[in-house]
Amino acid sequence: MNQAPKSAEMLETAVTELSLATAHLLRRLRxxxxxxxxxxxxxxxxxxxxxxxxxxTADLARAESMKPQSMGTTLAMLEREGLVERRPHxxxxxxxxxALTAEGVEARRKRKIAKHEWLVAAMAKLDPAEQRILxxxxxxxxxxGDS
Amino acid sequence: MNQAPKSAEMLETAVTELSLATAHLLRRLRxxxxxxxxxxxxxxxxxxxxxxxxxxTADLARAESMKPQSMGTTLAMLEREGLVERRPHxxxxxxxxxALTAEGVEARRKRKIAKHEWLVAAMAKLDPAEQRILxxxxxxxxxxGDS
DNA sequence: TATTGTTATACTCTATAACTATA
DNA sequence: TATAGTTATAGAGTATAACAATA
Numbered sequence: 014m015n016q017a018p019k020s021a022e023m024l025e026t027a028v029t030e031l032s033l034a035t036a037h038l039l040r041r042l043r044x045x046x047x048x049x050x051x052x053x054x055x056x057x058x059x060x061x062x063x064x065x066x067x068x069x070t071a072d073l074a075r076a077e078s079m080k081p082q083s084m085g086t087t088l089a090m091l092e093r094e095g096l097v098e099r100r101p102h103x104x105x106x107x108x109x110x111x112a113l114t115a116e117g118v119e120a121r122r123k124r125k126i127a128k129h130e131w132l133v134a135a136m137a138k139l140d141p142a143e144q145r146i147l148x149x150x151x152x153x154x155x156x157x158g159d160s
Numbered sequence: 161m162n163q164a165p166k167s168a169e170m171l172e173t174a175v176t177e178l179s180l181a182t183a184h185l186l187r188r189l190r191x192x193x194x195x196x197x198x199x200x201x202x203x204x205x206x207x208x209x210x211x212x213x214x215x216x217t218a219d220l221a222r223a224e225s226m227k228p229q230s231m232g233t234t235l236a237m238l239e240r241e242g243l244v245e246r247r248p249h250x251x252x253x254x255x256x257x258x259a260l261t262a263e264g265v266e267a268r269r270k271r272k273i274a275k276h277e278w279l280v281a282a283m284a285k286l287d288p289a290e291q292r293i294l295x296x297x298x299x300x301x302x303x304x305g306d307s
Numbered sequence: 308t309a310t311t312g313t314t315a316t317a318c319t320c321t322a323t324a325a326c327t328a329t330a
Numbered sequence: 331t332a333t334a335g336t337t338a339t340a341g342a343g344t345a346t347a348a349c350a351a352t353a
Contacts, residue, residue: 021280027295028276028283032189033207034302035182036200040321041225041305042179048322052343053183060180071311078188083344085312107311107352129175133168135304136175143300148174150297153290155181157282158188187344195345199320218334230321232335254329254334310353318345323338330333 035154038132045131051124054079054087059096059113059121067100067112078158096120182301185279192278198271201226201234206243206260206268214247214259225305243267 039053051059057077062068068076074084088111091097096117102108113121136144186200198206204224209215215223221231235258238244243264249255260268283291 024280024283024291025273025276027291027298028279029203029207029272030298030302031283031294032186032276032279033200033204034298034305036186037204037224037305038301039179039183039186040201043321044225048342053180054187054343056176057180057184060176069311077184078191079343080345081312082314082346085314086344089313102311105311105353109312125176126172129172129179132175132179132304133171135307136171138307139300139304144171144174146293146296147178147300149293150301151174151177151181153286153294154185154297155177157279157286158181158184160282160285190344195318201320216334226320227322228335229323229337232337233321236336249334252330252334256335308353311351313349313351314347315349316345316347319343320341322341324340325336325338327336328334330331 042128042132046128050128051120055091056121056125056128058084058087058091058111059117062097062111062113063118063121067110069102069108069110071108073111091117094120189275189279193275197275198267202238203268203272203275205234205238206264209244209258209260210265210268214257216249216255216257218255220258238264241267 054077058073061073061076070085070088071081073079073088074081077084079087088097092099092111095114097111098114100110100112102110136147139147201224205220208220208223217232217235218228220226220235221228224231226234235244239246239258242261244258245261247257247259249257283294286294
């Protein structure tokens with residue numbers, strides 16, 4: 014008996030645990046958060062535009078596993094709040110590039126703090142080894158989502 | 161420079177990564193799943209009733225970080241599908257206990273497999289050390305959600 | 308013909324509010 | 331008066347369908 018998952022059944026158990034636990038964490042996090050904050054996909058869009066620069070609706074939809082129509086709706090909200098702005102694509106007249114506004118840069122910095130306050134406090138209570146596991150797992154979870 | 165988070169800022173970064181990555185994974189998982197499956201909270205309810213036995217609406221709501229009204233609605237759906245059944249509480253006439261039906265036991269076994277098929281495949285591609293990190297992290301994430 | 312984006316509509320999940328019944 | 335549950339309504343987030351513009 015070693016620590017590695019050995020069978021499809023063990024992987025299935027692990028996957029069930031992972032998905033139910035993460036679903037619960039996100040529900041909890043929403044319950045603990047003041048509701049006029051930005052949603053997860055909205056924060057993800059700000060992060061992506063901040064890190065990678067301007068991007069089109071279709072690019073962002075692919076990156077965040079959403080349909081382009083849904084991404085369009087979400088971008089329209091962020092635009093209405095003044096956090097992103099439209100730019101014409103230099104060569105392709107169909108595309109619209111979205112970029113962070115100055116206000117969007119500021120929102121990215123500030124508003125994610127409110128959203129995460131509860132989780133920061135909860136994570137601060139873990140010991141350093143446990144925190145390291147979660148940090149390593151975050152990178153793996155991102156890879157799974159992107160794969 | 162060691163591996164442990166040392167400041168509030170490092171914890172904030174870690175928390176942002178964790179929440180955005182998990183939110184993306186759950187979106188992706190939904191996109192990859194045939195849509196007539198059970199939702200996450202529905203699967204969580206079946207798991208909890210299967211592991212811990214019958215429970216009331218209020219108990220389940222607390223356990224899954226939902227409002228009792230929302231839990232009531234969700235339980236009503238599961239009842240309509242024949243997966244859970246009502247029982248009177250032995251001593252408290254206000255409470256209703258919910259329990260898995262035989263069909264619910266079966267659903268718990270079968271339908272979560274369909275829901276998780278994609279993630280099992282993705283996780284199977286990780287190496288054993290990475291799988292172990294995710295398994296350890298799942299338990300921590302559950303603790304964070306319950307805390 | 309394929310791709311990008313928009314608009315309209317609908318569905319899922321969860322919340323809030325108002326109510327009834329029991330403790 | 332406090333707690334458990336129900337019903338009605340609303341909101342966020344995302345999907346599908348139908349369409350227009352550009353490649």
